[in-house]
Amino acid sequence: MSHKDIELSSEFEKIVDKCYNNEQPPCTCACPFGLDITEFISRLKKGKFSSAYSLYQDHVLFPEIVSRICDQPCQEKCFRKGIDDAISIRKLEKASLEFNFSNAPKNLNLPQKNSKIAIIGGGVCGLSCTLKLASHGYHVTVFEKSTCIGGSLENVLPSDIFLTEFHDQMQFISYELLLNTEIKNIEELEKNFDAILIATGKNGNSFDLLNGLNSESLGSQKDGVFLAGGVTGTLNPIRSIENGIRVSQSIESYLQINRMHEMFFVNKAKISRLKINATRINSVKCIENSTYTETEAIQEASRCLLCNCNECIKSCNFMSYYNKTPKALAEDMKNTLNGTLMNVDKRMINSCSVCGSCEAVCDEHIDTGKYLLEARRLMHQKKILPLAFHDYFIRDMNFSNSDSAYLFKNAPSYEDSEYVFFPGCQLGASDPRYVELTYKYLLSKNPKTGILIGCCGVPAQWAGDVNLSNKVIDRNCDVWTDMGKPKVIFACPTCEKTFASRLPEAERISLYEVIENWGLPETALESQKKVSIFDPCASRYNENMQTSVRKLMKRIGFDLVELPYNSKMASCCGNGGQIYATNPDLFNSSAKRSCELSENPYITYCINCRDIFINMGKPSYHVLDIMFNLNLEPQLPLSLSRRRRNREVLKANLLEEIWQEDYMLDPSEQKLIISEELLQKLNRKLILDEDILNVIEYCESTGNKLLNPKTGEFIGHLKQGIITYWVTYKVEDNCYRVSRAYSHRAVIDGE
Known part of the structure; x- marks a missing residue:
C-alpha cells in the first residue's frame, strides 16, 4: 500500500537541519587536516593504537613530522580547556606512533593513469601533493632546484628526521625526482604535462600567477596551473602540508572534469556549531608527563568528551531507547508515512511520551515529540495507525466522558460560577476522596466554585484522532461557557496544558496555587521528612505550579532535596503519549529510570506519576495525600475495573452529598x-x-x-x-x- 500523498510538515525537516548531532566539534574544525579527532581518540580509549595511527596517517601524510611541529590549534578549541585542561593531543599523536604495530603506509598498488603532473618544488607542500597524486596512480615528476628535498623543514627539524619520514611514507609510490633542476618558465612544462603545481616556497618564483589565485582551490587563472605552500604566503610547514593535500584534490578534480576550481570533499575553515552542556562534566586534570605510556595514553584519551551533541538522547527515555537523533527520526517518519518502512517504525512513532524533554535540553529548541504527534495524526487520517496501540485509553476516555462518570455543576444555589474545579479523569479514578475532599475545601473558601469532572481529551490527541479530540474539548468548552466562563482550577498539569493550547482565553490557575493563597486545609500533615518533588513533565513550563508546590511542602516542614531532573528539565514517568500498550519495555524503563533519580520518597502533583511509582514500589505521595491525610500507608495497585468504578462512585457521592440529589448507582455485582x-x-x-x-x-x-x-x-x-x-x-x-x-x-x- 502506498501513502505517497502523506507528507510530514516541511517545517520539521528544516528544523532538524539545525540539529547539532554529528556536527563536527571545534577541535576537528580547527585541525588543518580535518582529522576526526573524536574518532582518533575513541580508538585510543579502547587501546587500538594501530587503528588510531592509521587514521592519523591517512589525514596528515607525514605523522612523524606533524606530531613534532604542529601548533595544535585543535587544543585551543578543546571544550575541556574551560573546565580543567585541554586534551593533550600532540602527546596522544606521539603515543599512536610509538605503540602501533607498524609506521609503514598502506601499499595500495593502484593501476597507473595516463595523466602527468609536474610539481615545481621539493618542499613539504610539493611532496605532500606528490604523495597523494602518485598514490592514486598519476605520473608525477618533482623538479627541485637544490640538492635536497624538504624546503623550509630545515628551519624546524633535523634533516635526518624529515628525510627518513619522507622515505618511509613514500616508499610504495612511484614518482620521478629531479634535483638541481630549476624551472625558469613553465611554457615547456605546459606542453608535456597535464597539470602543474608551483610549490617553490617562501619568496619562490610564482611565474607571475599569484594575481587572481583562487584561495579555495589554489588554482591560478591559467588552466591546469596551481600554486600552493610558501609561495602563496602560508605561514608554516603544517599549513604547507595542508595546501599540498588540498591542491592534490583540486588537480585531480581538474583532470577528471577539465574545469578549474571545482573541488570535491573539501571543507576549508569550517566553523563548528556544536555546543556542549558542561554543567554535568566532572573535572579531571591532564597527565603532566612529557610522553605517555600506553596506560597513560588511554587514561588521557578517556578524558576526552568525544564531543557530540546528544543531550536529547541523554535526557529523553524514548530517544535513548531507540538511540535516534531528531534527524534520524525525521527520516524514519517520512519513510513510514510513505509506506517504505515496516510496522516497527509505526510502533516507534507511537512510543514517544510527548513529554517535551527533547526541546527543553536542545539549544535549538527542536521539539521532536511535536512532529511525532503530527505523524500520528497523519497515520490516523490515512487509516494506517494501529488502533490497538491506543484502544484501551480511548475507551477509558470515553467512559470518563460518559453519563456514568461525567459531571458538571455550578455550586448549590448558584446559576454560574466564579471558579470551576477541573480535577481531570484519573484523580477520582485513583481515589474518589481526592476530588471529594478538595471540592469541599474549595467550597469552604469560595462558595461560588463549580465542578467539571471528565477527561480533557488528551488521550485522543495522543492517539492522533483530531476529530475525537476536538469533540471532547469542544464539549468541555461549551460547558465552561454555560457555567459563566469561570476561572479554571486544575489539579492535573496535563489537563492545564491541554486547556492552555485549545482554550487560551480561559483564566487558569493550579489547585496548588489556590491552596497556597487560600490557606492549608485543617487536615494537612506536618512533617520534617526528607523528600524530593517529582515535577510531572506536563508542568515543564508551568513555573507557578511548580513553585507553589514547593512552597506548600516547605510550609508543612518537609526537607526538600531537588532531583537532578526538575522544573524545565522534568523527567517523564512513562505515562505520557499512551506508550504502555505500544512499548511496555520503554514504559517500564522510563518508570524505573524516574524512580531511581533519588532514594528519597517522592511527592508529585500528577496522579499518574504517583500511581505508576507506587506500582513500581517507589514510596510516593500526591500533594493531596499530604493535604488530606490520605493513602500514607503502602497499598496494592488498583485494578483497572476498580478505577472505573471509582469514577462512578465519585459522581454519585458528589451529587448526593453536595447537591442532595438522589442518584442510582448501578449495582456492582461481583460475578x-x-x-x-x-x-x-x-x-x-x-x-x-x-x-x-x-x-x-x-x-x-x-x-x-x-x-x-x-x-x-x-x-x-x-x-x-x-x-x-x-x-x-x-x-x-x-x-x-x-x-x-x-x-x-x-x-x-x-x-
Whole structure:
C-alpha cells in the first residue's frame, strides 16, 4: 500500500537541519587536516593504537613530522580547556606512533593513469601533493632546484628526521625526482604535462600567477596551473602540508572534469556549531608527563568528551531507547508515512511520551515529540495507525466522558460560577476522596466554585484522532461557557496544558496555587521528612505550579532535596503519549529510570506519576495525600475495573452529598472470581473485568465455547471493537472462576 500523498510538515525537516548531532566539534574544525579527532581518540580509549595511527596517517601524510611541529590549534578549541585542561593531543599523536604495530603506509598498488603532473618544488607542500597524486596512480615528476628535498623543514627539524619520514611514507609510490633542476618558465612544462603545481616556497618564483589565485582551490587563472605552500604566503610547514593535500584534490578534480576550481570533499575553515552542556562534566586534570605510556595514553584519551551533541538522547527515555537523533527520526517518519518502512517504525512513532524533554535540553529548541504527534495524526487520517496501540485509553476516555462518570455543576444555589474545579479523569479514578475532599475545601473558601469532572481529551490527541479530540474539548468548552466562563482550577498539569493550547482565553490557575493563597486545609500533615518533588513533565513550563508546590511542602516542614531532573528539565514517568500498550519495555524503563533519580520518597502533583511509582514500589505521595491525610500507608495497585468504578462512585457521592440529589448507582455485582496474581496480569494486559464478563456471557448465551474435559474449564472468545478477547473459566454457583485471559488484534477467519 502506498501513502505517497502523506507528507510530514516541511517545517520539521528544516528544523532538524539545525540539529547539532554529528556536527563536527571545534577541535576537528580547527585541525588543518580535518582529522576526526573524536574518532582518533575513541580508538585510543579502547587501546587500538594501530587503528588510531592509521587514521592519523591517512589525514596528515607525514605523522612523524606533524606530531613534532604542529601548533595544535585543535587544543585551543578543546571544550575541556574551560573546565580543567585541554586534551593533550600532540602527546596522544606521539603515543599512536610509538605503540602501533607498524609506521609503514598502506601499499595500495593502484593501476597507473595516463595523466602527468609536474610539481615545481621539493618542499613539504610539493611532496605532500606528490604523495597523494602518485598514490592514486598519476605520473608525477618533482623538479627541485637544490640538492635536497624538504624546503623550509630545515628551519624546524633535523634533516635526518624529515628525510627518513619522507622515505618511509613514500616508499610504495612511484614518482620521478629531479634535483638541481630549476624551472625558469613553465611554457615547456605546459606542453608535456597535464597539470602543474608551483610549490617553490617562501619568496619562490610564482611565474607571475599569484594575481587572481583562487584561495579555495589554489588554482591560478591559467588552466591546469596551481600554486600552493610558501609561495602563496602560508605561514608554516603544517599549513604547507595542508595546501599540498588540498591542491592534490583540486588537480585531480581538474583532470577528471577539465574545469578549474571545482573541488570535491573539501571543507576549508569550517566553523563548528556544536555546543556542549558542561554543567554535568566532572573535572579531571591532564597527565603532566612529557610522553605517555600506553596506560597513560588511554587514561588521557578517556578524558576526552568525544564531543557530540546528544543531550536529547541523554535526557529523553524514548530517544535513548531507540538511540535516534531528531534527524534520524525525521527520516524514519517520512519513510513510514510513505509506506517504505515496516510496522516497527509505526510502533516507534507511537512510543514517544510527548513529554517535551527533547526541546527543553536542545539549544535549538527542536521539539521532536511535536512532529511525532503530527505523524500520528497523519497515520490516523490515512487509516494506517494501529488502533490497538491506543484502544484501551480511548475507551477509558470515553467512559470518563460518559453519563456514568461525567459531571458538571455550578455550586448549590448558584446559576454560574466564579471558579470551576477541573480535577481531570484519573484523580477520582485513583481515589474518589481526592476530588471529594478538595471540592469541599474549595467550597469552604469560595462558595461560588463549580465542578467539571471528565477527561480533557488528551488521550485522543495522543492517539492522533483530531476529530475525537476536538469533540471532547469542544464539549468541555461549551460547558465552561454555560457555567459563566469561570476561572479554571486544575489539579492535573496535563489537563492545564491541554486547556492552555485549545482554550487560551480561559483564566487558569493550579489547585496548588489556590491552596497556597487560600490557606492549608485543617487536615494537612506536618512533617520534617526528607523528600524530593517529582515535577510531572506536563508542568515543564508551568513555573507557578511548580513553585507553589514547593512552597506548600516547605510550609508543612518537609526537607526538600531537588532531583537532578526538575522544573524545565522534568523527567517523564512513562505515562505520557499512551506508550504502555505500544512499548511496555520503554514504559517500564522510563518508570524505573524516574524512580531511581533519588532514594528519597517522592511527592508529585500528577496522579499518574504517583500511581505508576507506587506500582513500581517507589514510596510516593500526591500533594493531596499530604493535604488530606490520605493513602500514607503502602497499598496494592488498583485494578483497572476498580478505577472505573471509582469514577462512578465519585459522581454519585458528589451529587448526593453536595447537591442532595438522589442518584442510582448501578449495582456492582461481583460475578467473577479472579486471583490476585491473575488480576495483576490483567492490569498489565489492559483487560477489564467487563471485557472478560462480556466474553463469558456471550459464550454462555450462544454455546460458542469449548470444554476441556480434564479440567472442566470452558474456553471462548469474543471480538469487542478491534480487540479479540479469550477467556478460560469455570462456572461456580452463579459465578465464574477465571483462570486465564488474553487478547489480540488478529482477525479470525470466518468471523
